[in-house]
Amino acid sequence: MTPPGPARQALELARKDLLLEGRAGETLLVTAPFGGVALLLFPLAIGTDVPLLRSVGYGIYWVVVLLFGVLVSLRQSAADTPAQVALLRLTGVHPVVRLTGRAAANALLLLAFELTLLPVAVMIYDPPLDSWPWLLAVLPLVAAGLAVLGTLAGALAQGLAGRTTLGPLLVVPLALPLLLSATQVAEAVRYGREPWSWVALLLLVDVVAALAVALFARSLEEFS
Amino acid sequence: MSPASRLPYDACPAGRQAQPDAVIQLHGIAVAVERTPVLRDLTLTVGAGEAVGVIGANGSGKSTLLRLLATLLSPAAGTGRVLGSALGSRECEKIRPQIALIGHSPALYSRLTLAENLRFFCRLTGVDVSAVSSALDAVGLGRAADRPADRCSQGMQRRAELARVILSAPALLLLDEPHAGLDSGSAGLVDVIIDEVREREGAAVVVSHDRARLDAAVDRVLDLREGSLREVLPAATMVPGQGFR
Amino acid sequence: MTSVSRRLTAVTVVVMAGALAAALTAPPDRLQGNLQRLMYVHVPAAWLAYLSFAITLGASAGWLWKRRASLDRLASASAEVGVFFTGLTIALGSIWGKPVWGVWWTWDPRLVTTAMMFFVYLGYLALRRATLDATVRARRSAVFGVLAFAQIPVVHMSVVWWRAVHQPPTVLKPAAPTIDEWMLAALLLNVLAFTLVYVLLLRTRVRLAVAEETYDAAHDRAAGELAGQAITTPDYRKEFPNHV
Numbered sequence: 001m002t003p004p005g006p007a008r009q010a011l012e013l014a015r016k017d018l019l020l021e022g023r024a025g026e027t028l029l030v031t032a033p034f035g036g037v038a039l040l041l042f043p044l045a046i047g048t049d050v051p052l053l054r055s056v057g058y059g060i061y062w063v064v065v066l067l068f069g070v071l072v073s074l075r076q077s078a079a080d081t082p083a084q085v086a087l088l089r090l091t092g093v094h095p096v097v098r099l100t101g102r103a104a105a106n107a108l109l110l111l112a113f114e115l116t117l118l119p120v121a122v123m124i125y126d127p128p129l130d131s132w133p134w135l136l137a138v139l140p141l142v143a144a145g146l147a148v149l150g151t152l153a154g155a156l157a158q159g160l161a162g163r164t165t166l167g168p169l170l171v172v173p174l175a176l177p178l179l180l181s182a183t184q185v186a187e188a189v190r191y192g193r194e195p196w197s198w199v200a201l202l203l204l205v206d207v208v209a210a211l212a213v214a215l216f217a218r219s220l221e222e223f224s
Numbered sequence: 225m226s227p228a229s230r231l232p233y234d235a236c237p238a239g240r241q242a243q244p245d246a247v248i249q250l251h252g253i254a255v256a257v258e259r260t261p262v263l264r265d266l267t268l269t270v271g272a273g274e275a276v277g278v279i280g281a282n283g284s285g286k287s288t289l290l291r292l293l294a295t296l297l298s299p300a301a302g303t304g305r306v307l308g309s310a311l312g313s314r315e316c317e318k319i320r321p322q323i324a325l326i327g328h329s330p331a332l333y334s335r336l337t338l339a340e341n342l343r344f345f346c347r348l349t350g351v352d353v354s355a356v357s358s359a360l361d362a363v364g365l366g367r368a369a370d371r372p373a374d375r376c377s378q379g380m381q382r383r384a385e386l387a388r389v390i391l392s393a394p395a396l397l398l399l400d401e402p403h404a405g406l407d408s409g410s411a412g413l414v415d416v417i418i419d420e421v422r423e424r425e426g427a428a429v430v431v432s433h434d435r436a437r438l439d440a441a442v443d444r445v446l447d448l449r450e451g452s453l454r455e456v457l458p459a460a461t462m463v464p465g466q467g468f469r
Numbered sequence: 470m471t472s473v474s475r476r477l478t479a480v481t482v483v484v485m486a487g488a489l490a491a492a493l494t495a496p497p498d499r500l501q502g503n504l505q506r507l508m509y510v511h512v513p514a515a516w517l518a519y520l521s522f523a524i525t526l527g528a529s530a531g532w533l534w535k536r537r538a539s540l541d542r543l544a545s546a547s548a549e550v551g552v553f554f555t556g557l558t559i560a561l562g563s564i565w566g567k568p569v570w571g572v573w574w575t576w577d578p579r580l581v582t583t584a585m586m587f588f589v590y591l592g593y594l595a596l597r598r599a600t601l602d603a604t605v606r607a608r609r610s611a612v613f614g615v616l617a618f619a620q621i622p623v624v625h626m627s628v629v630w631w632r633a634v635h636q637p638p639t640v641l642k643p644a645a646p647t648i649d650e651w652m653l654a655a656l657l658l659n660v661l662a663f664t665l666v667y668v669l670l671l672r673t674r675v676r677l678a679v680a681e682e683t684y685d686a687a688h689d690r691a692a693g694e695l696a697g698q699a700i701t702t703p704d705y706r707k708e709f710p711n712h713v
Contacts, residue, residue: 016333
C-alpha cells in the first residue's frame with residue numbers, strides 16, 4: 001500500500017469537507033442568508049438615500065463578506081472531533097497537507113458565499129458596476145486569503161470552547177488588507193486609475209498567509 | 225499460532241528484558257495530561273505476535289496509555305519505542321500509518337455513509353478502495369454501507385471501525401473497550417481481528433472491563449494501577465469477591 | 470524582593486520623578502498650551518506598545534525554537550503590558566485630538582495600525598485564556614505571536630496606501646513643528662522613564678507567572694499524586710444496605 005502524493009491527499013481532504021458541508025448546508029443555507037439580512041439592515045440604520053447607498057454599497061458588501069466569511073471558515077462541519085483528529089494523524093498525512101485541504105475547501109465555499117451575496121448587494125445598493133472585470137480577480141483572491149487565515153484560526157482554536165467567537169477575533173484584524181484592497185480596486189477604477197497595486201497587495205496577503213501555514217502547520221498539529 | 229500456545233499468561237512479567245524485535249518497549253514512562261500525572265514509572269514490553277489485555281479501574285489511565293502507544297502523546301519521562309521509533313520523536317510520523325486505534329468515541333464523519341467514511345480513509349492512505357465492500361461484508365454491514373454514520377447504532381459504528389482495521393492491516397492494533405456495544409454474535413469478530421494481527425507478527429493492546437472476553441482474546445492480562453502495569457493472575461485462579469490480587 | 474528588584478524599583482522611581490518634573494516644567498506649546506504635555510505620556514506609551522509586541526514576537530519565535538517555558542512567560546507578560554500601553558496610547562491620543570483637531574478619532578495610518586494591534590493582541594490574550602493545557606497554550610500562542618507581528622507591516626502598508634488615495638484630513642492638523650530643545654529633552658527622559666516602568670512591570674509579571682506555576686505544581690502534588698487515585702471503588706454495600 002503506497003500512500004498517494006500530497007496533492008492527491010489534499011484534494012481528498014477538501015472533497016470530504018465539501019461533501020460534509022454540502023450535506024450540512026451551513027454556508028449557503030444559514031450563513032449566506034444571515035449575511036443577506038446584514039446587507040438589508042445597513043440602509044435601515046443609515047437611511048435610504050439612494051446616492052449614499054450607491055456610494056457605500058460596495059464597501060458594505062465587502063465588510064459583510066469579511067465578517068460573515070470568517071464564520072464560513074469556522075463552520076461546524078469543519079470542526080473535527082478528537083477521535084477524527086487522532087485518525088487523521090494516524091493516517092500519516094502531513095499537517096501542511098491537512099491544512100491545505102481544509103483551506104482549499106474553505107476557499108471554494110467562500111467563493112460560493114461571495115457569489116451568493118453579490119447579486120443581493122447589487123439589488124439593494126445598486127453600486128456602479130464599472131469595475132466588474134476586476135472582480136474576476138478580486139473575488140477568488142479575497143476568498144483564498146480569508147480561507148487560509150480562517151484555516152489558521154480554526155487550527156489555533158481547535159477543540160476550544162470559544163472556537164466560533166475567538167476565531168473571528170483572531171482573523172478579522174489581520175484580514176484588514178483584504179478589505180482595503182477589495183474596496184480600493186473599485187475606487188481606483190472609478191477615478192480612472194489602474195488598480196494593479198491593490199491586486200498585488202491581495203496576492204501578497206495570500207502568499208504571507210500560505211507561508212504561515214507551511215511554517216506553522218506542524219507546530220499547530222502537535223499535541224501535548 | 226494456536227490458541228493453546230498463548231494461554232494462560234505465559235509468565236511474562238510486564239517489563240521483560242529488552243527484546244530486539246519487540247513491537248512495544250516502554251521503560252520508566254511517565255505521562256501527564258494537562259499537568260495532572262496519569263502514568264508513572266510504567267514499563268511494558270510487547271513482542272511481535274503478542275496480544276496484551278489491560279484492565280484497571282475507571283480513570284486509571286488506560287485510554288491515556290493507548291494514546292501514548294499510538295504516538296499521539298509524548299512521555300514526560302522515561303524512554304519508549306513503538307515499532308522501532310522513539311516516542312516523542314519525529315520518527316513516529318513514519319510508523320503512524322501502521323498503527324490502528326479504536327477509541328471510546330468513533331472517528332466517523334457523521335454525515336458520511338459508512339462506505340464513504342471507509343473510502344475516504346482508503347484514498348488518504350493508499351488502500352485499494354474496492355476492498356471497502358468486502359470489509360463491510362466481513363463485519364456484517366454490507367447492506368448498511370450507504371447508511372449515514374449518524375443513523376447507525378453504537379455497535380454498528382464500532383463494527384465500521386473494525387472494518388477500517390481490516391482494511392489498514394496494522395502492525396500495532398490498539399483497542400479501547402472493543403466489545404462495548406457489540407452484540408453477542410459480533411463480539412467474536414474482535415478476537416478474529418486480533419488473531420489476524422498476531423499472525424502477521426504484529427501486536428495488539430486491548431483495554432477492556434469485560435474480563436471473560438479479554439481472557440479469550442489475549443495472551444496475558446495486565447492491571448493498570450497507580451500509574452503502572454502489573455501482571456495479573458488468570459481469572460480462573462481469582463478468589464471470588466477479593467479481586468485479582 | 471531581590472536586590473536587583475529593589476535597585477530597579479529605586480532607579481525607576483527616581484527617573485520617573487525626574488521625567489514628571491521635566492514634563493511639568495518644560496515650556497508649554499505655543500499653539501496647544503498645556504494640552505501638549507500629554508505628549509510626554511502618549512509618545513512613550515506608543516513606543517512601549519511596539520517594543521512590547523516586538524518582544525512578544527522574539528519570545529514566541531524563541532519558544533518555537535527552544536521550547537523553554539521562560540520564553541512563553543516572557544511572550545505572555547510582554548503582550549499583557551503591551552495591550553495596556555496600546556490602550557493608553559489610543560485613549561490619550563483621542564483626548565488630545567478632540568480639543569486640537571476637533572475630533573476624537575482620525576484616520577491617520579499610524580492610528581489605524583495601532584488600533585488594529587490593540588485588537589490583535591486582545592485576541593492573543595483571549596487565545597491564551599481559552600487554552601487550558603499549558604503546552605498547547607504555549608504552542609498556539611507562540612504561533613499566533615509570530616503571525617500577528619508578521620502581518621503588522623502588511624496591514625500598515627495597506628492603510629498607508631489607502632490614506633494616500635483619500636483626501637488628507639480636513640480638520641486642523643498642525644504642520645510638523647520644530648521641537649524646542651527643552652521639550653525634546655523632557656520627551657526623551659520620559660521615554661527612558663516609561664521604558665524602565667515597562668521593564669519593571671514585565672519583570673513583576675514574569676515573576677508572578679513563575680509563582681503561579683510553582684503554586685499550581687505544589688497544589689497538584691498535594692492534591693493527589695495520580696489522576697486515577699482520586700477515584701475509589703463505590704462502597705454501595707454501606708450506602709444502600711437494604712438493597713444488597
